[in-house]
Amino acid sequence: MNDVGLKSATPQGANAGHNPSPWGPLGILDSGVGGLSVLRHLRKCLPAENMLYFADQAHIPYGPRSAAEILSFTAEITRFLLRHGAKLIVVACNTATAAALDDLRAMFPGVPFVGMEPAVKPAAIATRTGKVGVLATPSTLNSHRYAGLMARFAGGIQVYENPCIGLVQLIEAGALVAPETRELLRGVVEPMLTDGVDTLVLGCTHYPFIQPLLEEIVGGNVTIIDPAPAVARHTRFVLQQRGLIILDEQTGSLRCFTSGDPRRLEFLSALALGEDCPAEQVHWREGELTDMP
Structure with missing residues (x-):
């Protein structure tokens, strides 16, 4: 197990006053590269949307971990994505959805979340x-x-x-x-x-x-x-319902982050998306994410 300390997953990190801009990006998180399979359909379904993808490869796999650990990780990743302006969070991980989605919605009551479920x-x-x-x-x-x-x-x-x-x-x-x-x-x-x-x-x-x-x-x-195509369609529905969707003819930007090896994420993102996306490395420090090495 990684020796990173767990940040307390309490509502003190919530952003109850979250007032997203329609021009903000979508935030997509996963334990690793799996969420790229969802990102691929999001890019097709919502081509004008700017997107942030976060791969928590430092903690892969989530499957054997406790619900408390998964909630701690995903809550901090949510904070990270919100700091980068995310207007909606897609939990593109079945394990994280099952372990943490309800708690994330309670911790961040002003933030729209979309999760995964086995079909x-x-x-x-x-x-x-x-x-x-x-x-x-x-x-x-x-x-x-x-x-x-x-x-x-x-x-x-x-x-x-x-x-x-x-x-x-x-x-x-x-x-x-x-x-x-x-x-x-x-x-x-x-x-x-x-x-x-x-x-x-x-x-x-x-x-x-x-x-x-x-x-x-x-x-x-x-x-x-x-289930990924249905998740992309549901994300579009949520954005429309909240007046947050971008319908311009522009092609949205994509920015990728990883807590692991950027080269691994770049290799599989090229396969999944058919486009190159340089990955930016971020680091866990005492349960918090930082851009500093």
């Missing part, structure tokens, strides 16, 4: 066999938020869950088609396929990076559901 409802509609596989981190699968989704939408279907231990780390390392990634995925999905699963839910924003490999393994008769 259980669309999967329940799409399945023909009544058997659905959910690929997600342990924190997501064990969360109250996920349990609520299951209670509301999974009645009448059989759900197979797998925490995909080690997959996030492989994706962060850029091993998107490596033999070890293929072997891990086969071990995850082949038992599901044998039991008749015909729909898979990508319950972690990192997983769309390996969707081509996953499609190769499962074949054409399995539906794979990525």
Whole structure:
């Protein structure tokens, strides 16, 4: 575990008087590069919006961490993004959404948040066999938020869950088609396929990076559901509802930050977005973020 001290996640850091400008950027946060899969759809859906992306690669992965740790990290990242003018925060991480989103909304009552949820409802509609596989981190699968989704939408279907231990780390390392990634995925999905699963839910924003490999393994008769496009559409709806959307024909800017190695973020952002985005490194100091080395 990283030896960074945890900042107390109390409302004293909240910005109850947050009065965002429509010209402010969107703030997108994730534990690493996974949120780039959401950022890609946000850039398509909201091309005129300026965006800030924060990858907390110093603390990757979030999956095994406690809810208190995740809340402490994401609250400080939210403060960082607000200091840079963010008008809305997208928590582009299923694990962070499950562990911290409700608390973040309470801590920052004037700030609009959009989170991630495993697409259980669309999967329940799409399945023909009544058997659905959910690929997600342990924190997501064990969360109250996920349990609520299951209670509301999974009645009448059989759900197979797998925490995909080690997959996030492989994706962060850029091993998107490596033999070890293929072997891990086969071990995850082949038992599901044998039991008749015909729909898979990508319950972690990192997983769309390996969707081509996953499609190769499962074949054409399995539906794979990525919630990112729906999240982008919902973000657009929230911006419109609050009068914060930019509809100009301009192309919005993108600024990327990482608490880890900028080169890793730059490599995968080029793959995900098809554009170069130099990453700026920031540092954790006693539970707070600073631009100073």
